[in-house]
Amino acid sequence: MSNSTSYKAGKRSNKSVTFFVCFLAALAGLLFGLDIGVIAGALPFISHDFQITSHQQEWVVSSMMFGAAVGAVGSGWMNFRIGRKYSLMIGAVLFVVGSLCSAFAPDTQILLIARVLLGLAVGIASYTAPVYLSEIAPEKIRGSMISMYQLMITIGILAAYLSDTGFSYSGSWRWMLGVITIPALLLLVGVFFLPDSPRWLAARGNDDKARRVLEKLRDSSEQARNELNEIRESLKIKQSGWGLFTNNKNFRRAVYLGILLQVMQQFTGMNVIMYYAPKIFGLAGFASTSEQMWGTVIVGLVNVLATFIAIGLVDRWGRKPTLKLGFLVMAIGMGVLGTMMHIGVESTVAKYFSIAMLLMFIIGFAMSAGPLIWVLCSEIQPLKGRDFGITVSTATNWIANMIVGATFLTMLDSLGNANTFWVYAGLNVVFIFITIALIPETKNVSLEHIERNLMNGKALKNIGE
Template identity: 65%
Template sequence: MNTALNATRTNRQTLLVCFLAALAGLLFGLDMGVIAGALPFIAREFTLTSHHQEIVVSTMMFGAAIGALLSGPLSSLWGRKKSLLTGAVLFILGSVGCAVAQSMGILSLSRLILGLAVGVASFTAPLYLSEIAPERIRGSMISLYQLMITIGILAAFVSDTALSAGGHWRWMLGIITFPALVLFLGVLTLPESPRWLAMKDKNQLAETVLKLLRSSDRDAQRELAQIRESVKVKQRGLQLFRCNANFRRSTWLGVLLQFMQQFTGMTVIMYYAPKIFEIAGFATTREQMWGTVIAGLTNVLATFIAIGLVDRWGRKPILKLGFSGMAICMAILGYMFHTGIASVSAQYAAVTVLLIFIVGFAMSAGPLIWVLCSEIQPLAGRDFGVTCSTMANWIANLIVGATFLSLIDAIGSANTFWLYAVLNLICVVLTLHFVPETKNISLEHIERNLMLGLPLRRIGQPASHHGGIHSAAK
């Protein structure tokens, strides 16, 4: 009975630690969501053109790309915990700056600072979660990070709707300060990653953390032995990228996965939701804002599908289903915008298809891309590989966010959505040919398969007995 009680206690402790780390995702989501509701008011306040609005939106993505680029060295040098604390401080500075901005320039600079915060958080939080969580629930715990992003988006949409009646866009942007303070205080209570501690030869501390987070001392000691074996290979990502073709494969796969996620078209729905509801025929600000709330709520609820299924069905089947569904929804929306949405029933049909699209993303590409990117990189180059994939996410995000309104102006709403339908079909093909299945496979086994030269789609299979983890050093 004592063993069972101890297992329950440590499992709860693990969940608590993972939840606090995933709070970074809440801030990420808030930053994504608030601009959707605030943008129409900002455009009127500063008399912004469509191009200027794209700049305000995409400045955050540019900052996030820089933040992701800096996060690898920062996380390796300072540790995961201090990197998360740095992100929390940047969240506070950026949100306060947005709230008091008196010009588009100051607003854009503050959005840049928020972007740096998001870049740090989007790199460090999934990495930390992948290193803290036991492998049997690793997918679910990293999906928790995506859930917190969706909750943040929903919270932003709700607050935007509540504040839109008075046009209080400064409060919409400044309200992020309060959860940022909570994140800062929460991260102060977190343990450092046992993998990072072992990399720094702090094995006693690593064992203490593992005993706190695992169901038994035996599990903790066995995992520490695996970690100590793997960290004999020191972090040397850039050198490994130059000389090891297998590591280049995993790095480019991470970059590809992030472009696949962003080119689904979900990003534009989150950033420009009121605009999309306007295209669908909902003319009033109130209708558009409530539409964004419903979209945000759907995003949250559908993410639970991923959390429930990712460690049962696996990553690859869910991705194939999600990309296929999103392609169909984008094609239907394009057709509806092409033929015109003239009746109330057509408006609600368009909204229904849009919500189905959101379900497809939230149960698949939204969380699972982050799961895969944290799993496929070998330890010797993990910081470098995750840095590259996270930076790719924000570069792709920047491209999508900075072109959506211009695409609609240039080729029309229907052709824009058809374009995203084609991109989703391409993602299905790429998933079939390159994406591995990694459920219930340890990070060390995935690394061994990669370094043995197995095709990317097979690196998640149970590891063969010949070869070893030290092949990463070759």
């Protein structure tokens, strides 16, 4: 009786440790979302205080993306050398330093440097946290844990919008940027209590430490031993990303597809909405700061709620049908929004209809390209080149993100409001045809089967068959 009780207690303890570990790693996703979302509300006040041009505003936004691209590229090497835990720790330190420097920036130049530091932190988090979660979580809850990370990003964006709205009444943009220091400090403290990844420890030859970590995280010693044996078996396959890329044309196809997927995600126009939401609400006829800020909060809330649609559909409908529907919804939303700006949004009905189209676009993104592009990028890369392939696709995401952030206001000035939104609507139509022609359906297909089809030269759209 007592042995049984002890076992059950141990089982509960192990589960609580696992969830604590995963929650702390997912906290990196919250910071990721906070730093993406916060600039939307702060930018109008920053531009007023520093008297900066539209072009300079674009650089305030996109400087973080530049840092994130650099951080993502460097994360593969850093994760290999010092492990997931200490990579997350470095990211947490950069979050703290970047947030404080942003809050106390005396001029635009210092603010740009601070935004680059935050970008480095975001790039490290966007690479390390999902990898760490996939390696630390038990197989039966791995999908939900990685989904929690994606959900935490959207919650972070919403929290940033709420914080921005609260501080907007006093115009306190420094508090908007500085308050992020609090969750950053929580992450920094929490990371000290995280174990190293058992896979990384085993790869470094520390099998005893890897076993001890697994015993803390799994239901029984036997389960921990079995998993360690599987890790040892997988490590017999030597990963050689760059060598594989230069010597194998089939692997190059997977890398190029990962690049294409991330470009598609960014050029839907979603991050234009994230970074410039108050301005877009202004274009739609909502003139007051209060209206624009609360409108931005609604954007964040819809983004969070619609992410649950993706979680429900991805394994039921599949990746490809959900992506096609999402791109169609986004094309309609952007296209009609552009048309409304072309004919004018003078009446109250026209204003609210325009915002309905904006929210329709957000639902389309959050239910499809937002989470599913990351899923596909991890599924299509063969084991021997997975680290290299995901490093390249993650860096592409941030480079494309930077380009979008750095060109939107210029497009508004040169093309006009309606034409700018029509351009993004047209791109989403193009992405429907790309999805049909190139994107594979990977639902209920093992990674090994996808890899075998890829390396045997099957057409990209058929590698999930």
